[in-house]
Amino acid sequence: MIPLLSVSDLSVGFGRKPEANEVVRGVSFELADGETLAIVGESGSGKSVTALSINRLVDFGGGRITGGSIRLKRADGSVLDLTSATEPQLTKIRGAEIGMIFQEPMTSLNPVLTIGTQIAESFRLHRGLTGRQAMAAAKDALDRVRIPDAARRLKYTPNQLSGGMLQRVMIATALACNPRLLIADEPTTALDVTVQAQIMALLAELKRETGMSMIFITHDIGLVAGIADKVMVMQNGEAVEQGELNQILDQPRHAYTQHLLHAVPHFSSGRATRSDGQRDKAPDAGPALKVDGLVVRFPVKAGLLGRTTGAVHAVDGVDFDLMPGETLAIVGESGSGKSTTARAVLGLVRATRGSFSASARKAASGQSARPIQMVFQNPYASLNPRLSIASILAEPVIATGGRATAETRAKMTTLLKRVGLPEESLERYLHEFSGGQRQRLCIARALMLNPSVVVLDEAVSALDVSVQARVLELLVDLQREFGLAYLFISHDMAVVERIAHRIAVIYAGQIVEIGDARSVLSAPKHAYTKKLIAAVPTIERRRERFELDTRQVPSLVYPLGFEPGPAKWEQFGPDHRVRMEA
Amino acid sequence: MTYLLRRLAVFPLVLIGVSIVVFVAIRMVPGDSITAMLGTEAGLLTPQQRDALAAYFGIDQPWFVQYGRWLLGLVQGNLGISPTYGKPVLDVILERFPLTLELALLSMMIALVVGMPAGVFAATRNERLSDLGVRIAAMIGQSTPNFVLALLIIYTLSAGFGVLPAMGEFSPLWQDPLRNLGQLILPAITLGFAFAASVTRISRSAMLDVLSDDYVRTARSKGASARSVIWRHALPNALIPVVTLSGIEFGYLLGGAVIVEQIYALPGIGRLVLDAILQRDYALVQGCVLFIAFNFMIVNLLVDLAYVALDPRIRLGER
Numbered sequence: 001m002i003p004l005l006s007v008s009d010l011s012v013g014f015g016r017k018p019e020a021n022e023v024v025r026g027v028s029f030e031l032a033d034g035e036t037l038a039i040v041g042e043s044g045s046g047k048s049v050t051a052l053s054i055n056r057l058v059d060f061g062g063g064r065i066t067g068g069s070i071r072l073k074r075a076d077g078s079v080l081d082l083t084s085a086t087e088p089q090l091t092k093i094r095g096a097e098i099g100m101i102f103q104e105p106m107t108s109l110n111p112v113l114t115i116g117t118q119i120a121e122s123f124r125l126h127r128g129l130t131g132r133q134a135m136a137a138a139k140d141a142l143d144r145v146r147i148p149d150a151a152r153r154l155k156y157t158p159n160q161l162s163g164g165m166l167q168r169v170m171i172a173t174a175l176a177c178n179p180r181l182l183i184a185d186e187p188t189t190a191l192d193v194t195v196q197a198q199i200m201a202l203l204a205e206l207k208r209e210t211g212m213s214m215i216f217i218t219h220d221i222g223l224v225a226g227i228a229d230k231v232m233v234m235q236n237g238e239a240v241e242q243g244e245l246n247q248i249l250d251q252p253r254h255a256y257t258q259h260l261l262h263a264v265p266h267f268s269s270g271r272a273t274r275s276d277g278q279r280d281k282a283p284d285a286g287p288a289l290k291v292d293g294l295v296v297r298f299p300v301k302a303g304l305l306g307r308t309t310g311a312v313h314a315v316d317g318v319d320f321d322l323m324p325g326e327t328l329a330i331v332g333e334s335g336s337g338k339s340t341t342a343r344a345v346l347g348l349v350r351a352t353r354g355s356f357s358a359s360a361r362k363a364a365s366g367q368s369a370r371p372i373q374m375v376f377q378n379p380y381a382s383l384n385p386r387l388s389i390a391s392i393l394a395e396p397v398i399a400t401g402g403r404a405t406a407e408t409r410a411k412m413t414t415l416l417k418r419v420g421l422p423e424e425s426l427e428r429y430l431h432e433f434s435g436g437q438r439q440r441l442c443i444a445r446a447l448m449l450n451p452s453v454v455v456l457d458e459a460v461s462a463l464d465v466s467v468q469a470r471v472l473e474l475l476v477d478l479q480r481e482f483g484l485a486y487l488f489i490s491h492d493m494a495v496v497e498r499i500a501h502r503i504a505v506i507y508a509g510q511i512v513e514i515g516d517a518r519s520v521l522s523a524p525k526h527a528y529t530k531k532l533i534a535a536v537p538t539i540e541r542r543r544e545r546f547e548l549d550t551r552q553v554p555s556l557v558y559p560l561g562f563e564p565g566p567a568k569w570e571q572f573g574p575d576h577r578v579r580m581e582a
Numbered sequence: 583m584t585y586l587l588r589r590l591a592v593f594p595l596v597l598i599g600v601s602i603v604v605f606v607a608i609r610m611v612p613g614d615s616i617t618a619m620l621g622t623e624a625g626l627l628t629p630q631q632r633d634a635l636a637a638y639f640g641i642d643q644p645w646f647v648q649y650g651r652w653l654l655g656l657v658q659g660n661l662g663i664s665p666t667y668g669k670p671v672l673d674v675i676l677e678r679f680p681l682t683l684e685l686a687l688l689s690m691m692i693a694l695v696v697g698m699p700a701g702v703f704a705a706t707r708n709e710r711l712s713d714l715g716v717r718i719a720a721m722i723g724q725s726t727p728n729f730v731l732a733l734l735i736i737y738t739l740s741a742g743f744g745v746l747p748a749m750g751e752f753s754p755l756w757q758d759p760l761r762n763l764g765q766l767i768l769p770a771i772t773l774g775f776a777f778a779a780s781v782t783r784i785s786r787s788a789m790l791d792v793l794s795d796d797y798v799r800t801a802r803s804k805g806a807s808a809r810s811v812i813w814r815h816a817l818p819n820a821l822i823p824v825v826t827l828s829g830i831e832f833g834y835l836l837g838g839a840v841i842v843e844q845i846y847a848l849p850g851i852g853r854l855v856l857d858a859i860l861q862r863d864y865a866l867v868q869g870c871v872l873f874i875a876f877n878f879m880i881v882n883l884l885v886d887l888a889y890v891a892l893d894p895r896i897r898l899g900e901r
Contacts, residue, residue: 057802087808095805102803107796112818112893125805157894173804 002073004213005031005054005181010068010083012046012053018064024049025237026068029230033180036207036214038224038245040260041234042464047217050234051183054215055098056082056090072097075180096126099174103186105166109158115142115169116154122176141172145202163334164195168202175206182207182214188223192333193491197535200226219465222266222494223537225249233257249539264465265472267494267536270521274327274501276480287321288371288452288485289345294318294354296337296344300557312556314340316509316564318354324452325479327486329500329517331493331532335556337509342457342489346374373446377458379438383430389416389441390426396448408448415444418481419474436467440474447478457489472498493536497521502575505529509556510567515576525570525578589883593876598653600875601868605649608859608867617862641864652868661872662865666858671869674854679873680754682851685766685773686835690828692774697781698824704782705789706812716782723779732772732845739768752849769846773839777831784827788820795819821892829885836881837874 012024024046031037041047052058054070070082075097080089094100102108110118119141120134129137135154142150145168158166167187174182184203188196204227207214218224224231225245232242233256241254252258265272296315299308315337322328332338344351373396376382383392393412394404402408413423419440421433430438439459446454456475460468476499478484490496496503497517504514505526513526524530568580627635636642640651655662661671704716755762792798793816801815838852851870858866889896 055803057799060799060802091805091807093805094803100800100803102796102800104796108800110797110801110815110819111895113815121801121806122804159895170800173800 001032002079003030004033004035004073006069006071007050007054008069008071010050010053010070011066012049012058012063013066014061014063018066022066023063023237024053027232027234027239028068029232029239029242031181031213031215031230034207034211034213035230036216036228037230037232038216038218038228039232039234040218040221040224042219042466044236045234046237047234048185051100051185051215051217054082054181054183055094055100056085057094057100072181092126095122095174095179096177097179098181098183099177099179100183100185101167101170101174101187104190105163105170106158106190108170109166111158114155114157115161119154119169119173119176122173126177137176138172141176142169144175144206145169145172147172162195163191164198167191167195167199171199171202171206175210175212178210178212180212182212183217184214185217186219187216189219193493194333194531194535196223196537200537203227220537221249221260221264222539225539226537233260259466261539263469265469265492265494265498267497267538269533269538270497270518270523272497273517273521274476274499276501288324288326289322289487290357291321291341291345292319292355294341294344294356295352296340296349297352308560310557310559311562313509313558313562313564314556315344315351317567318506318509318511320504320511320514322453322485322487324485325483326501327479327488327499329488329490329496329503330506331490331496331503332506333491333532336506338489338491338506339457341506342374342455342487345487346372346455371452372455373449373451373453374455374457375439375442375446375459378462379435379442380462382442383438385430387429388426389428389430392430392441393426393445393448396445400449411448412444415447418447418478419444434467435463436471439463439471443471443474443478447482450482451484453485453487455487455489458491459488460495461490461492468495475499493521493533505532510564510579512579513577515573519573519576523572525572525576527581586883589886593879596879597872597875601653601656601872602649604868604871605652606645608862608864609645611859611862652865661869664858664863664866664869666861666863666866671865674866675851675869675873678849678851678854681752681766681848682836682838684755684762685770685839685848685850686832688766688770689773689777689835690832692770693777693781693831694824694828696774697778698785700778701782701785702789702812702817702820704786705793706808708790713786716786720779720782720786723775724783726776728772728776728839729841729845731775732769732842735768735772736845765846765848769839769842769848772842772846773835780827780831781824784823785820788823789816792816792820818892822889825885825888825892829881829888833878833881836877 007030008028010024010027011022013019013022015021023044027046027050029037039047039050049058049063052061053063053065054072056065058065065083068083071079072082072093073079074093080093082090082093085093109115116135116138119138120129123129123134123137127134127137138154139150142153147153147165147168153161153165158169161169170187182203187203188199191199200223203214203216206212207227214227216224216227221231228245230242231245231248232239233248233254234240235256241248241252241257248257249261252261294315295313295317297311297313300310300312301308318337318341320328330338330341340349343349344354345356387395390409390412393415394408397404397408409426412426416423416425421437421440421444425433430441433441439462442459459475460471463471472495475486479486486499488496488499500517502515503517503520504511505520505524505528506512507528513520513524513529520529521533524533569577570580571577633642640648643651652662659672661675663669664671664674667674700716700720704713707713752765753761789812793812795816797819798811798816801811806815836851838850838855840852840856842848843850843852851874855867855870855874857863858870
């Protein structure tokens with residue numbers, strides 16, 4: 001029996017001398033009909049390059065296959081080595097025999113063409129359909145990925161659809177001509193966790209329907225558990241371990257696989273929460289941050305004179321308090337208002353209503369009068385590349401009217417050492433640092449003013465999983481050492497479980513559930529929290545089937561002057577409240 | 583629709599602003615229209631005669647009174663009478679405008695027909711020899727002054743082939759299309775040359791950006807051919823900067839191309855303005871500048887509407 005795909009000793013290089021600059025070295029694997037192979041690795045491991053080499057898209061990114069072979073069993077039974085295939089041969093194979101979906105559905109569809117045109121193109125290219133026939137086929141393709149109201153949506157352009165919908169459109173396009181191999185390159189990384197669950201469910205169902213083979217590329221070994229038959233783990237351009245799914249998950253042999261499985265945050269339903277909560281130990285100390293009835297609305301304008309006709313209720317009556325030395329995680333999906341809450345607390349957006357008080361504690365010496373600092377998501381975009389590290393660290397001091405004195409410099413050195421960067425970094429520039437190191441710099445910058453509260457807005461989301469684990473450890477250490485209070489904004493339940501003492505779940509601008517982390521994660525009460533937690537992929541629930549669900553998030557636009565009714569809360573246990581559903 | 587109304591509502595404000603500036607500026611230039619009109623004979627006028635003439639043309643009043651009168655005429659559709667031509671200003675401008683419009687359109691056509699394919703071609707051959715060739719040609723095109731090019735063209739044709747560009751009385755398109763084209767093609771090439779060079783450069787860089795976008799990779803993953811990727815998927819996304827540039831250049835060309843009109847002896851708007859300034863024909867200068875400003879605003883509006891047609895993500899009037 002000839003396998004559908006057999007890759008042997010594949011090497012791929014980039015640049016003018018690809019042989020000297022190989023990013024994939026000697027990778028071999030086989031894929032049988034109907035089988036799913038997961039390729040797992042961190043950024044730079046070569047997993048995407050391996051995938052792009054199979055349909056030779058790597059050529060267009062400046063890459064070249066420097067060795068090995070990729071043998072594909074074609075529909076007519078002949079076997080073709082794709083490494084030596086001509087471009088005309090390849091255009092016949094791409095889309096028809098090998099489909100591919102990508103990480104960013106928002107940018108992977110052509111913004112100026114309707115989705116109907118884009119799906120129909122596959123039928124034009126490989127089935128010779130034209131005009132109305134091609135459009136009818138495109139409608140069927142949309143139906144197949146369970147997009148409601150497909151006939152009307154064909155005329156939409158990508159900007160009119162959400163990320164989850166767009167990824168379905170991508171899947172419809174890739175599967176239009178029933179390819180026998182689908183390459184999925186991190187297809188859910190850019191999506192919310194509940195949307196991710198939808199897409200995974202869809203892929204699993206389509207795979208059962210069509211019997212296609214799949215190569216699924218991901219950095220999240222937990223996600224693999226639900227869909228793969230075989231796993232290949234890649235590190236630094238080499239396949240370090242491969243085998244059957246259960247064997248890899250239960251008896252990993254290579255040290256790196258073990259590291260991925262154990263050192264990296266995986267969601268475990270509240271069993272890995274922290275136990276150093278401060279709340280009950282010092283009940284009389286005042287909160288480091290208290291937020292009362294926070295409301296943020298953005299006006300909706302329309303008409304000739306641009307009158308305000310309504311308001312987007314981005315944050316609608318949020319209250320919480322945050323004790324010194326405590327982490328409150330705010331979790332929710334994109335558009336839920338979690339980042340707006342953080343930005344309002346920092347004064348980066350103006351609150352429509354509500355009050356805050358942030359108190360610098362007298363007890364800890366050297367607390368600043370400006371007690372809130374922040375760390376943002378993307379360490380590549382949130383640091384100025386033209387400034388030396390010393391200037392970056394001096395910036396908060398200067399911005400608050402201070403001067404960079406010898407004392408400031410001494411503090412920089414201490415903090416650099418504390419976050420695990422070498423002292424001599426001060427005179428260097430950003431490009432010499434990796435993503436994880438940059439995020440450490442951001443943390444050091446936030447600590448320059450001795451804040452009592454640090455707002456961490458998706459602070460580890462952009463980092464590779466193993467780097468993520470180390471930065472989380474650092475954050476916990478710093479919290480203990482300086483008694484910092486963290487407001488930790490995240491969509492990632494596994495990360496939240498590791499760092500939060502308390503969790504607030506935010507949905508459509510409102511907190512729907514708040515309380516002790518273990519209690520919320522292990523026994524969620526609100527329907528939305530339950531859905532959110534059920535959507536998190538875990539290794540334990542590896543054979544659970546994903547269910548399809550197409551409910552929509554409610555609109556946040558309300559007419560002018562609309563006020564939601566007062567929230568009713570139900571208490572579960574000493575520190576766990578749930579908003580009653582209307 | 584509301585957007586269009588809002589944009590059109592701004593037009594009068596801009597035009598009033600422009601007209602005040604021109605009104606004051608031209609009157610600050612030393613010399614007056616009577617001297618300019620009569621030449622040395624103006625010296626023979628008695629002060630009374632001079633005053634009578636000034637009163638006749640209305641230039642004895644302070645500038646704001648003159649401006650008020652002129653504005654009053656304007657709302658009634660009357661731009662005033664040009665002393666130099668003895669005709670209503672609007673008639674004089676409209677006589678000259680078809681030539682300028684035709685010349686601008688021809689130049690833009692040449693620029694787009696030559697520039698876009700050249701830019702796209704260079705982008706797909708990035709960093710290869712042919713790309714370098716196109717880039718050097720574009721650089722030369724952009725840095726050659728158009729009077730040099732005009733003279734070179736005339737010289738080569740007359741000395742090398744004994745052909746002279748069609749001169750003499752300008753014949754409009756609707757009277758004698760062939761002769762009209764003969765008169766305009768060389769000036770259009772002269773103006774279109776640098777224009778084409780700019781279009782080449784901007785389409786090349788826009789295409790290079792777009793070709794590395796994710797959706798181009800998607801198109802390839804579907805099995806689209808190289809040609810379809812370029813023309814169907816990439817080019818429509820690369821058009822916005824090309825449209826912006828073309829709009830600006832076209833707007834300038836509608837204001838007349840003084841030097842080229844002079845060299846090819848064409849009676850366009852450019853020469854009209856120049857002569858009007860030299861003659862201190864206040865009414866005509868004001869009329870021309872207003873007309874040019876109006877054209878510019880129309881072109882800008884068309885460019886903005888073109889954005890919407892090209893890119894569904896752009897929605898006008900959103901703040």
